[in-house]
Amino acid sequence: MSRQLRPAHIRLRDLVKVSGSALRSRPTRVVLAALGIAIGIAAMIGVVGISNSGRADFDRKLAKLGTNLLTVKSGSNIFGKAASMPDEAPQMISRIAPVTDVSAIGMVPDVAVYRNDRIPLERSGGIGTYAVDLDLMKTVSATLAKGQWLTKATENFPTVVLGTTTAESLGIDRVGADVQVRVGNAWFTVIGILNMAPLAPSLDSGVMIGWPVAKSLLKFDGHPTSIFTRIQEESVTAVKDVLAATANPMAANEVEVSRPSDALRAKEAADDSFTGLLLGVGAVALVVGGVGVANTMVISVLERRGEIGLRRSLGATRGHIRLQFLMESFLLAMIGGIGGVIIGIAATTGYAAARAWPVSVPMWATAGGLLATLFVGVIAGLYPAGRASRLSPTEALATP
Amino acid sequence: MTALIVLENVRKEYDGVVALRDASLTIEEGEFVTIVGPSGSGKSTLLQLVGTLDRPSSGTVTIDGYNIATLTDRELSALRAQRIGFVFQQFHLAPGVSALENVSEGMLYQGIDPARRRKLAATALERVGLGHRLDHRPHELSGGERQRVAVARATAGSPTILLADEPTGNLDSRSGDDVMSLLDDLHKEGTTVIVITHDPDVAASAPRQINIKDGEVAA
Ligand SMILES: Nc1ncnc2c1ncn2[C@@H]1O[C@H](COP(=O)(O)OP(=O)(O)OP(=O)(O)O)[C@@H](O)[C@H]1O
Ligand SMILES: [Mg+2]
Numbered sequence: 001m002s003r004q005l006r007p008a009h010i011r012l013r014d015l016v017k018v019s020g021s022a023l024r025s026r027p028t029r030v031v032l033a034a035l036g037i038a039i040g041i042a043a044m045i046g047v048v049g050i051s052n053s054g055r056a057d058f059d060r061k062l063a064k065l066g067t068n069l070l071t072v073k074s075g076s077n078i079f080g081k082a083a084s085m086p087d088e089a090p091q092m093i094s095r096i097a098p099v100t101d102v103s104a105i106g107m108v109p110d111v112a113v114y115r116n117d118r119i120p121l122e123r124s125g126g127i128g129t130y131a132v133d134l135d136l137m138k139t140v141s142a143t144l145a146k147g148q149w150l151t152k153a154t155e156n157f158p159t160v161v162l163g164t165t166t167a168e169s170l171g172i173d174r175v176g177a178d179v180q181v182r183v184g185n186a187w188f189t190v191i192g193i194l195n196m197a198p199l200a201p202s203l204d205s206g207v208m209i210g211w212p213v214a215k216s217l218l219k220f221d222g223h224p225t226s227i228f229t230r231i232q233e234e235s236v237t238a239v240k241d242v243l244a245a246t247a248n249p250m251a252a253n254e255v256e257v258s259r260p261s262d263a264l265r266a267k268e269a270a271d272d273s274f275t276g277l278l279l280g281v282g283a284v285a286l287v288v289g290g291v292g293v294a295n296t297m298v299i300s301v302l303e304r305r306g307e308i309g310l311r312r313s314l315g316a317t318r319g320h321i322r323l324q325f326l327m328e329s330f331l332l333a334m335i336g337g338i339g340g341v342i343i344g345i346a347a348t349t350g351y352a353a354a355r356a357w358p359v360s361v362p363m364w365a366t367a368g369g370l371l372a373t374l375f376v377g378v379i380a381g382l383y384p385a386g387r388a389s390r391l392s393p394t395e396a397l398a399t400p
Numbered sequence: 401m402t403a404l405i406v407l408e409n410v411r412k413e414y415d416g417v418v419a420l421r422d423a424s425l426t427i428e429e430g431e432f433v434t435i436v437g438p439s440g441s442g443k444s445t446l447l448q449l450v451g452t453l454d455r456p457s458s459g460t461v462t463i464d465g466y467n468i469a470t471l472t473d474r475e476l477s478a479l480r481a482q483r484i485g486f487v488f489q490q491f492h493l494a495p496g497v498s499a500l501e502n503v504s505e506g507m508l509y510q511g512i513d514p515a516r517r518r519k520l521a522a523t524a525l526e527r528v529g530l531g532h533r534l535d536h537r538p539h540e541l542s543g544g545e546r547q548r549v550a551v552a553r554a555t556a557g558s559p560t561i562l563l564a565d566e567p568t569g570n571l572d573s574r575s576g577d578d579v580m581s582l583l584d585d586l587h588k589e590g591t592t593v594i595v596i597t598h599d600p601d602v603a604a605s606a607p608r609q610i611n612i613k614d615g616e617v618a619a
């Protein structure tokens with residue numbers, strides 16, 4: 001046989017048009033089938049978007065707080081007793097060249113804090129009383145919610161600044177001469193309330209007073225228990241190595257050096273496991289959506305046997321038929337996928353806006369979502385398209 | 401030169417049911433042939449074999465020089481796309497799609513580009529007297545008009561062979577006459593036309609008539 005019989009190549013544009021018009025003629029079914037995919041993709045994009053926006057917000061806040069803070073804390077000695085640092089530790093530390101700020105606090109032991117003398121002692125537990133340096137607030141990037149910070153004048157008098165948790169548990173939400181708390185055996189006037197201090201969480205559940213007044217009224221011995229240091233960013237690691245020995249040359253092992261920003265990061269990272277779980281739920285929804293698409297396509301093939309027969313009579317090869325239904329399944333899934341991306345981004349935007357977070361949906365999530373959709377669409381279409389293509393033309397035409 | 405359609409001792413069985421037995425016939429290019437016979441006698445089976453929609457259980461079918469037993473499914477599809485047009489009793493038009501689109505999509509598998517397809521489709525619809533109904537969708541057309549759209553679809557790509565299985569079966573006699581005269585016109589323009597019909601008048605009007613009874617071709 002010299003003459004060649006060659007099936008025509010169908011242009012992509014024609015293929016999309018044919019499959020698209022088939023979908024257009026069954027809008028309800030398309031929407032419902034695509035919805036399954038959309039829910040899966042939206043869930044995944046939303047989870048990734050929200051967690052990413054949260055992280056962006058965290059990074060922004062952390063950048064504001066600074067990651068160059070090291071905390072030196074007196075731990076316990078080998079006998080398990082609370083150790084204390086030498087009084088001159090802050091000075092020693094400030095002599096390390098890259099150290100820019102040093103602020104010490106000293107926990108005043110065995111002092112209870114309560115709102116008034118009628119509250120039983122045990123209910124005021126957990127509130128630490130700290131003698132603090134005046135530049136502490138700046139060093140740990142703390143901010144005032146109300147009132148004022150201690151000054152050269154007020155540090156000599158019974159005035160106190162409350163940590164945010166302390167204020168809450170004491171039921172104090174304002175400052176003033178008439179707002180007083182009992183610290184040990186003396187009345188202190190509340191002059192300020194701090195916001196949450198993420199880099200120095202112990203302050204949140206504490207009360208802060210001046211060193212002089214702590215010594216004069218509360219019999220404080222004056223030993224620093226924690227020293228907050230700011231270091232030039234590039235030298236943080238190097239300084240960290242020598243900080244313990246500098247703070248307590250006699251017993252460096254009784255001193256704990258930590259970087260609070262690392263702890264915050266670790267806590268933030270711990271939330272990722274939950275994100276992974278939600279992502280898994282989204283993936284399951286996507287698979288269920290894929291099954292929905294496959295189901296819709298199988299029904300479509302059954303209903304359209306006549307059309308398949310007609311196309312075969314017009315000269316469509318099995319491959320043409322298979323391609324048509326694959327494209328239909330793909331488009332169906334893509335409608336869901338694109339819808340899901342839009343819903344996911346909208347959900348992320350809404351959630352982030354409500355929390356004043358920056359919106360950040362990573363490109364890879366969107367691309368990955370659409371890629372997953374493509375995959376699901378093709379997989380879901382394989383079986384129905386195969387069935388459609390294997391239908392014999394005469395059988396297909398026999399069903400009206 | 402060989403005949404356009406040659407069937408030699410063709411037999412077709414469907415799981416034990418013999419639909420066509422030992423059929424032999426020759427149809428030359430340009431003929432107009434009607435196929436008549438009682439219901440269930442094997443008319444549609446014969447037409448499907450000629451249209452390469454199915455293969456015989458035994459015997460040989462040769463279309464335009466091709467022994468279809470030697471062709472793959474792809475090659476058969478290409479043969480149908482390029483040389484054969486079908487008209488069915490049930491029209492088989494795509495719902496919700498305009499007459500022009502229906503006819504134009506009929507040439508999809510001929511590899512004609514979209515712009516030319518539309519032009520050919522419009523011409524074909526004008527030829528069947530539906531030049532003013534290009535944008536109408538099937539449900540906006542009468543039965544006769546629908547079948548004329550189907551005829552336009554079958555012929556827009558200029559097939560050598562036009563096969564029609566009871567094209568007037570669902571139409572009233574006037575619409576039926578319109579469709580038949582269309583087929584007659586196509587025949588006059590050179591297309592080989594084979595029509596299955598139950599209408600004795602239609603059958604008698606054709607130059608050649610093939611009678612089938614119980615799966616056997618009478619002559
Ligand atoms: N796919 C099939 N499976 C089983 N039997 C079939 C099939 N197609 C046709 N037949 C049988 O083959 C015989 C011929 O059928 P065919 O459709 O060719 O008849 P016909 O002459 O076109 O009848 P009608 O005038 O009613 O359309 C019938 O007995 C029919 O039942
Ligand atoms: Mg029949």
